[in-house]
Amino acid sequence: MSETIPSSEIIVKSHKVNSTTQLLLLKNKWTTLFNRADSKFFLSWRWIASFAHNALDSGYTLYLTEAAHCDETVGLGLFVKTQETRNILFRYTQLYLHKTGDDALDKSWIEYNDFVLDARAPKAIRAAMWSFVISHFSDVDEFVLGVSEKGVCDETSAILKRFLVRDYLHSNGYKLPISADGDTKYKSAQARSQIRRSNKLIEQMGLTFTVSRDIKDYSSAITKLQPMHENTWQEESGFCTGTFVKHMELLTQYNDSTALISAELSDANNVVAVLIGFVHKDTFYYYLSANETSTNNKIKYGLSLHHFVIHWCSQQGLKYYDFLAGDYRYKRSFTDNTLQFSYLFFQRPSLKTKLEHWLRGTKKRLFSRE
Template sequence: MKILVSHYTLQDKSLLASKWTKLFIGSPNSVFLDWNWISAWLNSIPSTPIVIEAKINEQSVGLGLLCSNTKRILFNTFEIKQLWLHKYGDDEIDQTWIEHNDFLLDSSYEDATREAILSYIKTQFGRWHEFYLGMSQTSIQKKFEDVLGSPRTLVSSADFSVNLEEMHDVNDYLSSLSKNTRSQINRSKKLLAQLGTVTLARAKTTQDKQVYFKKLSQLHQQKWRHTDLGSGFDNPVFVNFHKALILDDINNSYTNIFALELNGDALALVYLLKTNHGWYFYLSGIQTHPDNKIKIGLLTHTLVIEQAIIHGVKKYSFLAGDARYKQSMSNISEEYQSLVCFSKSSGLLKLIEKLRQIKHIMTHSSTD
């Protein structure tokens, strides 16, 4: 079995779409490598990426999209050439935030194809200094390390999920939680019901989606706008990306927005991405209730998980994030996800790494 790897500048998006969707069927089906996400991402970046493709007997068994940019360092003296996998390399553009990142690979040849692509990038791709991967699970990252060496970690976070395979209804889910979490959910449901009619609605039509998206934006901005992280909904790139992703999903096969409503007023909205086997919680907008005994977020996720069970979904993922509620509502802790940087060996990069270490030591010494 010979795997041939090549790279070229993307010119025909429709041809790539055909290859990508066909390969995705036989891949591990990462929700972030679905063509819906990739197509929206291609429309959001200001330059054309490089396609890297692996073939066996003229059949595509691996695909990836790389963006290349140059960063000037050390008083603008030196140039560092960077490669980013399914990211652009710019904080504003990359706020759309991909997780579970990897090459798109045929499951039958997954490890061999990934190794062949990485060997090609390392030895034949051309001049580069840094290769960025992420957010990606630890097990995937280690396979990159086998070829590219140990990386530098920029961001790392736990990844929590709910295994729904053995659950027949929401009571099965609730019984898997701690007594305290279960009590908070049940009490919230009871207290909220005393205030009126509580319903979980889903955006089905284009009009529904536009209304929900606007409300979601407002609630998210209220919570995050004045924090260090900020709200993505203040970023036009982020807004246009996700709005297109949701509105272009005419059959609601890839996205969902659920709303917890009290007497028709949305108290919380949850935005999901979907595969055949899993629902992935991407973000939410939640009103803080004046009664601190009413946990709107916990109740909303519980009702959405109930819908997931009804629809035969096998996993409800909270994705990356160390928030306490994610841990308390999950019954399994998946691998950590990280954004990492692999570096080619060079005198310049060794100097840069030495300066980083000195800065780290000085920073920590000043806080002791």
């Protein structure tokens, strides 16, 4: 689709957001733009407001960056400014888009990160916003973007082509197209066989599958999910941090056109598997799940629960089941339809950043020879 808003007519400005009272004033502006943007769930008001609320309560100041055309908002983003010292020598002022740079606070892990952009001219608006940001925040050494899809990273890299790029990570994501007739074919024949066998045994055990869009059911599912997730992932579980739990709870407070989904496998007395995700437009975004371990290795609670939710998505008329970023074998067993994601630091050229790049490159070359 051709761009219909000339870049020369886009005006960008920025101001601080210091309180949840100020944050709430953004709702109509954010949801109006989001509803006409080609953005994914993680840029919805529900997710962004929860992130922003959490950040404000943790003492951070937010910088709202807004692009306008003919007095109409066409681009929005929230930044957090922070500082980091690496290797004792290098101290950087950083600007994070929709993140804080605090590992505990960012455990909720935004994906498909970008500005919210009017679908009429996303490239022109993105370019205007980044151009403004690097000029307006002249004290910032590093501008941080991620986790973002490859196309967004490539376009941003082209806009910031004078900047040095520090790669933090690259990862594949998996997105399963859903068949409208409920007969979605999974990539792995072995996985298909395991799921059929597991489903049969689950039925014989009297376990039932339930799925809900109700916010109360979602909150209840979070409570059931937490101990199972912590037991599986130990200290790597987001539930080990209070700010992550708070973010999951805040998602229920900020309503918009998206939906919170919870699914369970259980009998009359026990819940053996829980999954939560989000729905926006034609896509289900799988976010978290955990399950008990069966004594029968033929029973695959996790695979079966995914299968049941995918079938439910088909019944709802959804077209995609997005497993998000993370290259895990169980995702590959469902589909080979992949996306590429990156987390990038764009460094303003300076003696300091060039020296760090040189040292990092030297270290990499030395280790590669061993």
